Amino acid sequence: MFKKILVAEDQQSISAGLKSTLTKLDIPLIETVDYCDNALLKLKAALLKNVPFDLLITDLSFKEDHRLRKLRSGEDLIQQVKKIQPDLNVIVFSIENRIGIVKKLIDVYGINGYISKGRREAEDLNKAIKAILRGVPYFSEDIVALLHNAGNISEVNTSDKLILELLAKGLNQKQISEHFKKNNIPSGSKRSIEYRLQDLKILFEADTLPHLISIVKDIGLI
Amino acid sequence: MFKKILVAEDQQSISAGLKSTLTKLDIPLIETVDYCDNALLKLKAALLKNVPFDLLITDLSFKEDHRLRKLRSGEDLIQQVKKIQPDLNVIVFSIENRIGIVKKLIDVYGINGYISKGRREAEDLNKAIKAILRGVPYFSEDIVALLHNAGNISEVNTSDKLILELLAKGLNQKQISEHFKKNNIPSGSKRSIEYRLQDLKILFEADTLPHLISIVKDIGLI
DNA sequence: CATTAGCTTGCGGAAATACGCAAAGAGAAT
């Protein structure tokens, strides 16, 4: 069983709920934090003292407040954590179900589990912990379904994403082309940008550019 | 003090947390449901038996599952509730902080309070209940700040919104114009649609139509 | 009633997007 678990979650009730669920599993040490920055500090400190945490359970969204903070989200936290303790098990615990967001966490950071907040969160948490102890990643049912239809999103590379981001930021196609050329990104001619946008429209079945932006924002690709 | 409170929330831990917070306030009867449909049923039943609830606390987002349901969200629930019991006090309890969503709940449904889930949710809930008992609406600090900058969104009327929705759905300007004419919506000429989009771009400081769609989706206007 | 200000509409032209086509370039296979 896990020996030291850190929970990063800023919603009081959820944090308390998680703690009580975990307590029933005979975890010797459960710590909770409500800021990502604090989470990273605790993980670092434990690592230095040679008593590292072996599981991080974190939400994705943290409310902003007056406090200065470096890490704005669970994703930021995971990114930093993986730098100092790459083998730490990570479970994301969130209501977020946009495919783009979830897929990035899995593909880029290799998280070990993703639990959807909801009616079955306690049950899912138990299952996830058991699975991860066996070295098997665990994902809530709706997340599995989500990933199942992830086909088209996999075909979008980083420079396609950049085009979409710049488009959503207000650049026109000529300006996107100029941005590509200035930053030495391949295939930056105006005609190539046009081709890519045409392909993206086909891929996401969008009729117009505003439609395309609407779709890729809905799925969390940008 | 309130005598009968209904809590609609599908996250187990939050629901439990709310109940425990409320219990400390000497509320005689607190009921919880994890489906919007059930909430409406309970409210109706209590009304028929002449022992109506006097406060509804509801989340906005409810996870979908296999169950058939009519009401998909807290907004749907509030809409229906206001039809059968218009004077019921309603507090929204949500992490949602997109101005468009929040503003609609206040302007259209006249909710009595909006509490942001987060580090201060318990404290906010106490304050909200006290305020509403005095007949004063209550909104969390970040929501107040949000509403403070709500200027431009108030200037968007329903037909502007329709234009944006159709645009995000893939219609071009000619098709939007045709849609307006077919449905006898005023100012449906192509040139008028163009003018409105121009105004909306100025209002939201958007450089292009894709940019505009990105912005209005971010703030939850569509 | 006349005037004024503000919408609404159609027209026309400039700018941007959409897209076919062919030449040039890059990489893999023979």
Place this chain on the structure above:
DNA sequence: ATTCTCTTTGCGTATTTCCGCAAGCTAATG
């Protein structure tokens, strides 16, 4: 090296968006 294929690029044109302009319409004001 040669061929073949795929990508990239530029060019030209059709379509769409963008926007000024002026005529028509509406509503409020004096």
